[in-house]
Amino acid sequence: MPTPLPHDVAILVHDGVTLLDFAGPAQAFTEANRLGANYRTTLVSPAGADVTSNIGVRIAVDGAATSQRFDTLLVPGADIYPRTPVPRDLAEAAQRSAAVAGRVVSVCTGAFILAAAGLLDGKRATTHWKATHELATRCPTCTVEPDAIYVRDGTTYTSAGITAGIDLALALIEEDRGPDTARDVARALVVYMQRAGGQSQFSAPLHGPPPRSPALRTVTDLVTANPGGQYSLGALAKHLNVSTRHLTRLFHDELSTTPGRYVENIRFDLARALLDQGHTATRAAELAGFPSYESMRRVFVRKVASSPVAYQRRFTTALEPTTQGR
Template sequence: MSEERTVSSPMHRVAILVYDGVKLLDVSGPAEVFAEANRLGADYRIALLSVTGTDVTSSVGIRIAVDGSPDSEPAPDTFLVPGGDIYPRTPLTRALVEATRALVVRADRVASICSGAFVLAATGHLDGKRATTHWKIAGELAKRYPKARVEPDAIYVRDGATYTSAGVTAGIDLALALVEEDHGADMSRDAARSLVVYLQRAGGQSQFSAPLQGPPPRTPALRRVVDLVTADPAGHHSLGELARHLNLSPRHLTRLFQEELSTTPARFVESIRFDIAKALLDQGHTATQAASLAGFPNYESLRRVFARELSISPAAYRRRFGTARRAQAEG
């Protein structure tokens, strides 16, 4: 159980659009994250909405009571579209697409979970944006909506103020990331601990679930570098490649790094990979596996970074964490 805090936070409206056949965990998972954050000092006001304002039945047959229709609620700060097993194998209704569009244009931040990406894409909101969904249907999303840049391996993807996430429990990962964006890493981490879930995890969809340690860069181009490297840690992220992705000159990108972060692009990419490797070790991967998955050319490269940053080897770090975890379990 978490300790309640008395920190005062600005009120934040979260609208979740539900419909017959919606996946219950896509709704309850993020809602529990926001509710846990409220116990830690946040002030999320969650409204469950349906197209007509009437109650709906979830994918498991449990009835979901709603608070109203999209027209009955103030403009949301965050708008979530959960998924359902009925999509994409059945056509989207025009009423659902129009209700989604009405909320998208009024919301400050828009997100989808699993096949909810199909609903967002049908409004045109994902055109030109990076997006993801459950790996089983990612190919279908790309086929139906070729203007969206689908990334099938990601747990979640952020493109500006639009977030899309993979299947089912990835909605929890996404909600933790939104809490971190709103209230910082400490609250997000405490919420994750209370819910007994990972703040950062490696999965079959290879992106890590929450932002890296420390505050994100202020400059949009530098935040995009974080997205690029976390989405594909083992990819080729040289200065030239990063500059090409961002449509900047290498010289200009180098200057941005120096002015805001007082580091070089190469060292920044290395620091992201270092954080990813630590998360992998925390979760039980071997040092060799962590080096490979985090994008280091070999174990020795990772060992040198650990020696510089922590004065221990990756293997020692893993043993130390594992020992503490076993002691906790045995206690």
Template sequence: MSSDPHRVAILVYDGVKLLDVAGPAEVFGEANLLGAAYRIALLSTTGADVTSSIGMRIAVDGSAATHTDPDTLLVPGGDIYPRTPVTRDLAEATGDLAARAGRVASVCSGAFVLGATGLLDGRRATTHWKIAGELATRHPKARVEPDAIYVRDGAMYTSAGVTAGIDLALALVEADHGPDLSREVARSLVVYLQRAGGQSQFSAPLQGSPPRSPALRRVVDLVTADPAGDYSLAALAGRLNVSTRHLTRLFREELGTTPARYVESIRFDIAKSLLDQRHTATQAASMAGFPSYESLRRVFARELSISPAAYQRRFATARREQDG
């Protein structure tokens, strides 16, 4: 690996989300322990310290205007965007640093800061799914992809919310040092071994609010740990030490579904993840706990109106575009 430091400038501002800063910074810092040479600098528009969205003060290393040209510029998000317009000084500082950077990245609503500079015009981009529509409205020249964890368009990277910034940083490390180091960083940080950019932000068990009942939350843990296990109504009730009638009532009252349909939704999400990881549809069906490929195909047809193979082809296309 090169001994020359790779300069990462993280542009912070009042109201910035702390995890959007700390998550990627930890990835780069962990990579340094494994042989990389990232030099991280926190910058603000004036060089003054800033206050995060939770009130914690963030000490900065200097101002955007006077800092050395960065190899990577990272703009984190903040809860203030898109509620308020991006300030002129932040947009100008971003534009100045971006013009001097080798590549530019944003986390979550940091995409609005990039958009305010015109950097997203004519490019593919993403942000948190809740505000993706607003990003598309404000910046109609950008091609917003609301369902991606992160999007790469040339030397421009944008990502979804909060923890997706860790996926983004892992992708940057992989681009610099290859997949082996990126995987080692992920293992060290005990995070997912790395979700690809084209993978959906959405997860079947996570689309609604988490179950209030400990018994129902336990169902997610059980199925995720062993997707192919026996989760018939009787088996679930036995493992949760409740009656089948009580368990059925909990699902109906709290989630508006049946135990069987909820287990199927978790398996469906696992199967999608396995397809994203390039397992065959038959392998994904078996590993996710479906009794056959045909049963998985029926769920895909009902939920997405496409086959597992078509879903995988679409994901592979998105991945090639990310890597291109």
């Protein structure tokens, strides 16, 4: 069988880079090479200097990010984003390399680097679930998809947090080499070729700044304190002595959701926390205020593509079950 044409991958590393953001995809490409692919990986930095990862590992680079053409440019993230602005030299390096790359890929908060370089303007994108709101704020022309494991928009690809870079790498390998190679790489790495559900299954319970409107704070405090209450739109509006239209507008303007969806989210987050604590699914549904287990199950399936029981089994422990009586 003839050797396939090389596929050159440039990984733009930088001080503070999250090691797994690029090591995971690089390992996937290496596994693909063992199966007949021909990925050639080059590490570059903005000025060609070696960098230090987020865990203190020194990374030797092959050179500076230049206008040399690569088939794929991969931009990993860092813990410092989005807390700090992206340095200009890093954004310019990404912009320079992206201009001649066949496709541009970011992992986790690497999306902030692409955004700073103007590479996400008008595009769909995602990032780590903790940072999706901030990405939408910094890139108002982006359409941020907070639950996606990865997003493709043309030749631009963005992924969720850290290990989602492996998910995206598998998708790229499938695009380049077909599903059989991607499946074999997934097996070699002992990961799912396509994981069930979006990244909301990994996110923390609903948090955020309190609503500015005193009326809306009254409603959100009420629902949070007693998720099992009767919270139809009419009942909530009557509680505040406002019209349903006005209440709906308040939720839309300040929380970007509807009253009904807000109540559902509060109940979902509480139920998930109860499952994490070891409560049965039926008991979690009751304590979280769902009318029935079935109504809770439907919400879980819609939000995390998993039943409450399957979610609990997946996230309660990382240990193998022990054999009783041994």
